[in-house]
Amino acid sequence: MSEAILVAEDLSAGYGKLVIQRDLNFAIRRGEIFVIMGGSGCGKSTLLRHLIGLQAPLAGRVLFDGEDFWAHDEDSRAALQQHFGVLYQNGALWGAMTLRENICLPLAAYRPMLREAELNELAALKLGLVGLAGCDELYPSQLSGGMRKRAALARALALDPQVLFFDEPSAGLDPISSLALDELILQLRDSLGASIVLVTHELPSIHAVADTCLFLDAEARTQIALGPVQQLLDEAPDKVQRFLRRGERGQTTEAE
Ligand SMILES: Nc1ncnc2c1ncn2[C@@H]1O[C@H](COP(=O)(O)OP(=O)(O)OP(=O)(O)O)[C@@H](O)[C@H]1O
Numbered sequence: 553m554s555e556a557i558l559v560a561e562d563l564s565a566g567y568g569k570l571v572i573q574r575d576l577n578f579a580i581r582r583g584e585i586f587v588i589m590g591g592s593g594c595g596k597s598t599l600l601r602h603l604i605g606l607q608a609p610l611a612g613r614v615l616f617d618g619e620d621f622w623a624h625d626e627d628s629r630a631a632l633q634q635h636f637g638v639l640y641q642n643g644a645l646w647g648a649m650t651l652r653e654n655i656c657l658p659l660a661a662y663r664p665m666l667r668e669a670e671l672n673e674l675a676a677l678k679l680g681l682v683g684l685a686g687c688d689e690l691y692p693s694q695l696s697g698g699m700r701k702r703a704a705l706a707r708a709l710a711l712d713p714q715v716l717f718f719d720e721p722s723a724g725l726d727p728i729s730s731l732a733l734d735e736l737i738l739q740l741r742d743s744l745g746a747s748i749v750l751v752t753h754e755l756p757s758i759h760a761v762a763d764t765c766l767f768l769d770a771e772a773r774t775q776i777a778l779g780p781v782q783q784l785l786d787e788a789p790d791k792v793q794r795f796l797r798r799g800e801r802g803q804t805t806e807a808e
């Protein structure tokens with residue numbers, strides 16, 4: 553089993569005095585696809601904020617590559633954050649900029665030594681990685697929803713992240729586009745060797761890509777299952793099994 557890149561230790565997630573999830577313990581290994589699931593409002597996006605470095609957890613630690621992320625000062629945290637690529641739940645591209653400019657902006661900020669021609673070349677390369685070769689000069693409004701997701705993904709890839717975070721990337725996509733996105737996620741993991749943290753409740757995605765799943769429960773306010781999908785199907789609490797089997801004959805779709 554390969555080593556952990558990101559670890560949560562006794563982590564409490566929330567805002568100020570409001571604890572949304574507590575006692576979270578899990579390790580995300582290098583090169584794995586780690587899926588965070590659970591009903592709406594259980595705290596998935598909040599947990600991501602703590603992992604990504606947007607907001608300190610209420611308790612516990614986040615270890616990135618063995619280092620206590622939140623024990624660093626702001627500057628060294630920002631340096632570590634370069635290794636994260638993020639596709640936010642409502643993440644939008646900058647509408648007044650072309651795709652090339654959207655990707656060059658984070659690149660120019662973190663790689664000031666690069667010349668403009670090199671930045672443009674890198675932007676073109678990232679667009680190629682997500683199947684948008686040649687779309688450099690298009691504006692977001694000129695793209696379909698699925699293409700826009702892929703463009704946002706290209707931007708998240710700008711700094712060659714070690715960990716890529718996706719918050720419900722297939723929301724609003726038709727089944728074919730979300731299937732294409734799943735394939736792209738698998739491809740990126742294989743070609744870049746990056747770890748991928750994916751928040752989703754789309755069963756086809758979970759079954760297609762997940763190596764490890766974490767289930768956050770809104771009532772218990774903590775994780776109630778952690779492991780490979782098959783293991784969860786075999787031995788997780790009923791609630792998790794119902795979530796994973798919804799849509800099968802005889803199962804309700806309450807989790808939707
Ligand atoms: N900035 C905030 N301040 C206080 N509470 C918040 C804030 N943002 C979210 N919450 C609350 O935290 C809880 C968890 O929200 P979160 O967005 O993490 O859920 P989620 O699991 O991502 O849901 P969804 O599947 O709908 O995206 C919700 O009850 C929400 O109202």
Ligand SMILES: [Mg+2]
Binds near residue numbers: 596597598719
């Ligand atoms: Mg969310």
